[in-house]
Amino acid sequence: MTPVALALTVLLAPLGSAAVIALFLRRQGTLASAVSLAAALAVAVAGLGLALGGDAYRFNASTEWLKLGSFSLSLGFKFDDLAALMLSIVGIVGVCVHVFSLGYMHDDEAKARYFGGLSIFMFSMLGIVFADNLFMMFIFWELVGFSSYLLINHWHERAAPAAASKKAFIANRVGDFGFLLGIVMCYWANHTVNLSELDALAAKDGLVFSALIPLLLFCGAVGKSAQLPLQVWLPDAMEGPTPVSALIHAATMVAAGIYMLCRINVLMVPDALTVIMWTGTATALYAALCAIVQSDIKKILAYSTLSQLGYMVAAFGLGSLAVAHGDHSHMVAAGVGAAMFHLMTHAFFKALMFLGSGSVIHGCHHEQDIFKMGGLKTKMPLTFATFTLGVLAIIGFPFLAGFFSKDAILYLAYAKNTPVFALLALTAVLTSFYMVRLWKITFLGAARSDAAAHAHEGGLTLTLPLVVLAILSVFGGYTALYPKVFSEVFVLIPIAHGTDHMVILITSVAVTVIGAASALVFYKSAATDSLGAKSPGLFGALTALQFSFDRGYDYYVAKVQQRFALFLNFLEQIFLAGLIVRGLAGIVGLVGLGARGLHVGRLNVYLYWFLLGLVILWIYATEIF
């Protein structure tokens, strides 16, 4: 097959699956899950074929979709190494999550709807990966938002998921509005939103730069990748089924914001990068602080995801790095390399931990409170082993995936901006702390509830994806192991040399050890949250911090926006509905009433009207007035 045909297969297989499920298989869950899994497998096989095919399989192709005057909208593929890397991640994690879902959602009544939703999500996500222009990306951007809404809302009969899905949708809409404005502005300034054409313009210095364009586009990433201040939807989105959280709200969709930023790297200016860097750093620290006081296993992972996304955004915002080559140096887009590298390793270990938490929740009969778990080490040995690898990977334990990608980011921060480096290192300590806390309370010690005492390992469909992802979490950081096909991205990864290398290595190991050791000591015999018991003030402050944004938005919506809406409603009632609509109707009605009075039905009276008309005509004709 030609590359284009292969890419079309990858893109359209999940769409076909979603269509078949929605049209014919709504009552046949098992068949629907088979169709959906087949589509995911097709995506993974064809996608990996494309990605690993090397330069022969890198292409640009597009077709015109809509033409409005001089403005034309095209749909097309831009398949370079960056897209290939993202496609591989989506394909692999997608298959793992589909397989896991077979076990996890086995007894669900609406299984067909669930798998249909997964398929439509895969389609939308792949659209973002392939998109060769910003308009097309925006279309699929909205589609992933929709499918995310659909899947968070899977158990729509319960109030919390319904509310969470709406919150996710609305928070994303706020960001997407900025994204759309950014696209329009980019088109207005550069007369194109095609990514390759923008690259070409940048290459010959023909690009119109403005800090506003990248910042508006960044709004989209703020919404989708849940950065401050729009991060509120992601923790709530955990109301959805756990495999969905793994696929959409950890590994792929929320990473789309980072991917989009890397795609539009040529548009970046230093001012915009500074804003992006600080947004990412603030999110990383804020979410890590919130994660410490959570007791819901999925909420901890959600805040951890937020924090890691903040890491990636900060890495992107740190921007390019001068790399010495002998006696001269040139700039390398190290931010893109570090962000994408961490995106990849994070996708593996976070999907692993989310699926691990799904396995735990499934084993403990839908118990999500970690303080009601404990002792799962012996009950669920495989989950324990893989989850441990995931934890080690995320806290940056030497020689696991997270170690390399986090070091790349830390090195970049060290080289570019010391305060950011300090904050990211602090975040790494906190990450290590809350992840080890989660791991210890869940798996070690004695069982603290009946559910945990009778926990059991799930079937093969639940454990196989864990093993695959665990292997990737261990080896995913060795870029030398990968085929040479992603070299365009991997060459951008910043690598420390000499003394820098030692500083980063020591910092990295130190933060990991400090965080992990303090968590192990602090939660030595924790049946309840010892932070809440030992330091209620700190605990309260962190909880208040976690809810501060929600409170702020609640206040804004209920007190400011609602009152403004009532005021506008008042104005509308008085002026629009009152004066204009009813007033005009009243005047017309009065005229009608008068005109009806003339119509008396007697001939001689009409004669008088005739005469009156004649007199008026005469007055008019003689111009007396």
Next chain:
Amino acid sequence: MMTASLNEYVIISSLLFVIGFFGVLLRRNTLVVFMCLELMLIASTLALVAFSRFNATMDGNIFVFFILTVAAAEVAVGLAIIVALFRKRQTVQIDQLDSLKN
């Protein structure tokens, strides 16, 4: 023999016209209203003939011929309408011809 001046013709013509006019406005019998209409036509033809005579031209006279012709046709139609109306409604009183509204 004493001949009437133009003023007298015009005064008589105007009187006839006013009588006809008020007849049309005030009378209630359709037939009388119709006759009053004819009276107004005749008043105007009288004025035209007088003008023609005193200007020593034929213009007014020719005008009168046309008016008479049209009036004859109009009377034929009008009377026929009134007869048809009476057959239909058993009355020609204007006050009772109010089915346009009631």
